[in-house]
Amino acid sequence: MSSAVMPALTEKQIQKLEKSQTMFQIVMRQFVEHRMALVGSVIIAFFILISLAAPLIEQFTGLDPSAQNVFNRYKPPMTMATANSDIKETAVSQLIQLQPQVAATLQSELIEKNLIISAKPEDVLYDLVAKDRSEALNIVDQLKSSEAPILKKMIKGFETYHLFGTDELGRDVFIRIIYGARVSIGVGVLVAIVSALIGLLIGALAGFYGGFIDTALMRITDALISLPLLPVLIVIAAVDLTKIPGISFFLSAQNESIYKLVFILCLFSWMTVARLVRGAILSLREREYILAARTLGAKDSTIILRHMFPNVMAPMLVSVTLGVGESILFEAALSFLGLGIQPPTPSWGNMLFNAQELIYQAPFLAILPGLLIFLTVISFNFVGDGLQDAIDPKSIRR
Amino acid sequence: MSTYITRRLIQTLVVIGLLSYMCFYLMTLMPGDPVEIMISSNPRITSEDVARLRTLYGLDQPAYVRYVNWVKDFVRGELGYSRTYRVPVSELMGPRLVNTFYLSLVAMIFSLAIAIPLGIYSGLKPGSKFDYIVNFLSFGGISMPSFWLGIVLIIIFAVNLQWLPAGGTQTVGIEGQGFWAEFFDRLKYLILPMLSLSIQQIGRFSRFTRSAMLEAMRNDFIRTAKAKGLSHQIVVWRHGFRNALIPLITIFALSISSLFSGALITETLFAYQGAGRLIYESIMANDFNVAMVSFVISVSMVLIMNLVADICYGVADPRIAYN
Numbered sequence: 065m066s067s068a069v070m071p072a073l074t075e076k077q078i079q080k081l082e083k084s085q086t087m088f089q090i091v092m093r094q095f096v097e098h099r100m101a102l103v104g105s106v107i108i109a110f111f112i113l114i115s116l117a118a119p120l121i122e123q124f125t126g127l128d129p130s131a132q133n134v135f136n137r138y139k140p141p142m143t144m145a146t147a148n149s150d151i152k153e154t155a156v157s158q159l160i161q162l163q164p165q166v167a168a169t170l171q172s173e174l175i176e177k178n179l180i181i182s183a184k185p186e187d188v189l190y191d192l193v194a195k196d197r198s199e200a201l202n203i204v205d206q207l208k209s210s211e212a213p214i215l216k217k218m219i220k221g222f223e224t225y226h227l228f229g230t231d232e233l234g235r236d237v238f239i240r241i242i243y244g245a246r247v248s249i250g251v252g253v254l255v256a257i258v259s260a261l262i263g264l265l266i267g268a269l270a271g272f273y274g275g276f277i278d279t280a281l282m283r284i285t286d287a288l289i290s291l292p293l294l295p296v297l298i299v300i301a302a303v304d305l306t307k308i309p310g311i312s313f314f315l316s317a318q319n320e321s322i323y324k325l326v327f328i329l330c331l332f333s334w335m336t337v338a339r340l341v342r343g344a345i346l347s348l349r350e351r352e353y354i355l356a357a358r359t360l361g362a363k364d365s366t367i368i369l370r371h372m373f374p375n376v377m378a379p380m381l382v383s384v385t386l387g388v389g390e391s392i393l394f395e396a397a398l399s400f401l402g403l404g405i406q407p408p409t410p411s412w413g414n415m416l417f418n419a420q421e422l423i424y425q426a427p428f429l430a431i432l433p434g435l436l437i438f439l440t441v442i443s444f445n446f447v448g449d450g451l452q453d454a455i456d457p458k459s460i461r462r
Numbered sequence: 463m464s465t466y467i468t469r470r471l472i473q474t475l476v477v478i479g480l481l482s483y484m485c486f487y488l489m490t491l492m493p494g495d496p497v498e499i500m501i502s503s504n505p506r507i508t509s510e511d512v513a514r515l516r517t518l519y520g521l522d523q524p525a526y527v528r529y530v531n532w533v534k535d536f537v538r539g540e541l542g543y544s545r546t547y548r549v550p551v552s553e554l555m556g557p558r559l560v561n562t563f564y565l566s567l568v569a570m571i572f573s574l575a576i577a578i579p580l581g582i583y584s585g586l587k588p589g590s591k592f593d594y595i596v597n598f599l600s601f602g603g604i605s606m607p608s609f610w611l612g613i614v615l616i617i618i619f620a621v622n623l624q625w626l627p628a629g630g631t632q633t634v635g636i637e638g639q640g641f642w643a644e645f646f647d648r649l650k651y652l653i654l655p656m657l658s659l660s661i662q663q664i665g666r667f668s669r670f671t672r673s674a675m676l677e678a679m680r681n682d683f684i685r686t687a688k689a690k691g692l693s694h695q696i697v698v699w700r701h702g703f704r705n706a707l708i709p710l711i712t713i714f715a716l717s718i719s720s721l722f723s724g725a726l727i728t729e730t731l732f733a734y735q736g737a738g739r740l741i742y743e744s745i746m747a748n749d750f751n752v753a754m755v756s757f758v759i760s761v762s763m764v765l766i767m768n769l770v771a772d773i774c775y776g777v778a779d780p781r782i783a784y785n
Contacts, residue, residue, distance in 0.1 A: 290716070290764075291481070291719060292723045292760070294738075299753075300488060302746070303492050396609075416610060420731065423613060431614065434611075437607050441605035442601055446601060
């Protein structure tokens, strides 16, 4: 019957069908069929690329994530901000104070070449920056001294283009969003991976040894799962963790709030993975090949690591991917309450914390970071869903 | 059954006890104790006074001794005074819990009313266009930062359209203007927080309803019912949906805690006078008594609701044996 329905296959097609596919190929083919997952992975790749390239983008655009300018607050998106004469003069006097030799050589060269005529020699630099941007840059281009780029960078900095506008301190939102992507996605990925490792360990111990260990560990897991997480997280986040003996070791002074947040989130997000791993290991424990390994004299650790973990990896990958989205949401929620990442380090969550009071002046500030959180989390969720479909043997169609 | 309930009850009590101790211990680690705040507000305080105050409040004792004393007071019903509000904690706590209960209840009912029909219809027609759209929307709901949705709702409905208040619990002076006036006033203040709180639950519930419905409609007895010639409505509702309800109850139980987590952040954003906001504010203001009591009571409520939902599970499905 099948021969009547199916059209005749060419030699090539038969060859192709007979060629065995590796597991990876099968999973990939399934994954690609899930259109939203594909879109999601492209979006994630784009965000990760952007956040990795953050220093490059900073260099290229000349924007500084922490440069404040009180005269340029709440600029709408896609505006050009020009520094007023006050700011220009402060910048010059700062240059003269902090790098006197540089300022002196520039000054003398400007006078020598007669590029600027001033009443007093000290005023040359001030007169230069007071000029129009293009005119000033033209003059600087004629300088031969090695210090000219410093001056050029300064003059360029007076006129900045803000793609996403500026925030309540006049900082450029575009570059802060990019650095915020670094923090938010970084924290999400780190928390998901670390908590998956914790869950793997606890689930494996509980599932493999059973008995009292299993009961004790699973009671703890159940208790933690039923907790309302946010109040607990708030209590812990509000605390000065360094006062707890033994923990100060994990928290270095630099970027303390980031590590603290990762630590706290990890404490409370390993439970789903632990349950999943325990379930998988419980069923694996009864398989013949485990018995075979044991008969051959394999140690417990060998059985768990070499024979059981590879079978748990695939569902764990799904759970890690879904965990990233959840961790990003929790990071954002805590930072939004002012308890997560502390300013001036930008994260999407704490950008919203600042913006919630400014919805009358600058609604855009409140919309953009949240939109990016939403986009990232939904992408991770779709990728997780796609992976789940792809590795589920019940749904595999060859 | 009764042994199961007793065991779960003891388990819940142990969790509450451990959690309250952990919370107590952590709060002793918070920067600044009550006496330090008194010192900062009164620079001329003498060191003898400081020592005397510390002994008076028992702050010179180790954390576990203070915890035991606190539990004794708590059991006797002496919840202490709030330092910021200058009223007894019990007076503060009651209305806040009621407000949070209203908000959670309204949000829960709203999300179930939206999610269950969506889930059922997409579960009955898997792979259809409707299913595809619902699936996409539920993913959107799950991934939505609820506080951000709250901000957007405020921008749209309170700032631009000026239809609804941006925050608060009720209009000042509305008390005593009749039940219905007060009722509608409260409702007006509830709409935006409810929407922002429900979005994640809607996403989660509709996904679970869909898969539970799919699973239920695959059973053999559904085919039998259809073969008997029962109407589509009866097959779907009496045979399919009733069986889909069972896994839904578990999700309902688990979502109580996430609902409370969500309520905390929603209340903070909308300045709604609820228990979640009280926890947040008292912790931020270092108001020790309030923070402890509001935390322990709210978390206990959530855990007990969880327990109740778990017991309901057994009532809904007689096949489940507790042992």
